[in-house]
Amino acid sequence: MLDKIHILIPEVQDTSIKTKEDLEQFRIHYQGRKGVLAGLFEDFKTVPPAQKKETGRILNDLKMAIQARIDTFIQEAGTKEETPSTEFDLTRPVTYMEPGPRHPLSIVRNQIIEIFSRIGYTVAEDREIEDDWHNFTALNFPEEHPARDMQDTFFIEKNPDIALRTHTSSVQIRTMEQNQPPIRSIFPGRVFRNEAISARAHCIFHQVEGLYVDKDVSFRDLKQTLLYFAKEVFGEDTQIRLRPSYFPFTEPSGEMDVSCNICGGKGCNICKYTGWVEILGCGMVDPAVLENCNIDSEIYTGFAFGMGIERITMLKYQIKDLRLFFENDLRFLNQFRGII
Numbered sequence: 001m002l003d004k005i006h007i008l009i010p011e012v013q014d015t016s017i018k019t020k021e022d023l024e025q026f027r028i029h030y031q032g033r034k035g036v037l038a039g040l041f042e043d044f045k046t047v048p049p050a051q052k053k054e055t056g057r058i059l060n061d062l063k064m065a066i067q068a069r070i071d072t073f074i075q076e077a078g079t080k081e082e083t084p085s086t087e088f089d090l091t092r093p094v095t096y097m098e099p100g101p102r103h104p105l106s107i108v109r110n111q112i113i114e115i116f117s118r119i120g121y122t123v124a125e126d127r128e129i130e131d132d133w134h135n136f137t138a139l140n141f142p143e144e145h146p147a148r149d150m151q152d153t154f155f156i157e158k159n160p161d162i163a164l165r166t167h168t169s170s171v172q173i174r175t176m177e178q179n180q181p182p183i184r185s186i187f188p189g190r191v192f193r194n195e196a197i198s199a200r201a202h203c204i205f206h207q208v209e210g211l212y213v214d215k216d217v218s219f220r221d222l223k224q225t226l227l228y229f230a231k232e233v234f235g236e237d238t239q240i241r242l243r244p245s246y247f248p249f250t251e252p253s254g255e256m257d258v259s260c261n262i263c264g265g266k267g268c269n270i271c272k273y274t275g276w277v278e279i280l281g282c283g284m285v286d287p288a289v290l291e292n293c294n295i296d297s298e299i300y301t302g303f304a305f306g307m308g309i310e311r312i313t314m315l316k317y318q319i320k321d322l323r324l325f326f327e328n329d330l331r332f333l334n335q336f337r338g339i340i
């Protein structure tokens with residue numbers, strides 16, 4: 001009897017059960033009233049007392065192996081039923097797909113747009129491939145002038161020059177060509193410069209430039225507008241400071257720093273221990289630029305400013321490496337979940 005059971009155990013384990021019918025057959029064969037197990041338990045009665053212990057143990061192993069085989073099949077069939085059926089069942093619960101979080105650059109671009117729209121600025125966008133006139137000449141960059149080297153340009157064609165725009169000032173020109181003052185707009189968009197990629201620079205980045213042209217627009221208006229903006233983005237306690245600078249299309253020109261919101265002005269490695277961080281360039285629109293767009297510079301004045309969205313975002317969220325914006329690493333992007 002022992003030998004018989006020893007053969008039966010692997011036999012049970014190897015039986016292939018594919019369908020519910022197979023399972024039923026298996027059950028009847030082994031567990032049925034006249035089945036294998038019942039027969040063996042009947043025979044067990046006649047086993048001599050000395051062998052009862054050993055035989056009983058092995059008989060029990062067989063019984064468990066049979067049950068285990070049945071349980072495995074039921075379990076496998078259960079998981080199989082969870083895979084989607086091809087039948088169309090409207091009552092099935094949907095598979096939840098979590099929506100992606102908004103990209104940090106989009107979050108900050110939208111904030112900038114919102115802040116300026118509150119004080120009457122509209123939004124204008126235009127092409128990324130520009131001609132020389134709109135990217136340079138109309139902006140008072142004379143031909144062959146070294147100022148053109150300030151922005152390492154990706155040229156697509158030479159003579160006449162077609163290039164990837166190096167700033168969204170090109171949209172300022174297009175806006176002034178198409179509209180007479182008052183003009184009060186901001187220009188968000190992608191810009192391109194031939195720079196080596198590092199933690200602080202990239203060949204593609206995003207700008208928002210702004211332009212206000214009307215009668216009696218002064219440097220005071222510029223300063224107050226930028227102070228309002230800085231406080232809205234970085235908080236009420238933020239201070240600004242303007243330093244003289246140079247751009248071909250503005251005169252006078254300035255660069256604006258904000259008080260470092262990371263150390264509160266005490267000095268840290270973000271502000272290089274100065275307490276200030278530069279965030280934008282600005283100035284009064286050069287009269288020659290207005291004239292290039294057929295706006296009478298005797299009647300109208302204007303100011304312009306331009307900032308990099310990456311820079312603002314890095315300061316706002318304390319991001320130390322600009323390349324993170326372009327790598328689409330979900331561990332980075334998911335940290336912005338829930339921010340609109």
Ligand code: PHE
Nearest residue numbers: 167169281282283304305306
């Ligand atoms: N166009 C300048 C740049 O990309 C920024 C700027 C805009 C400066 C408007 C002054 C006025 O660097």
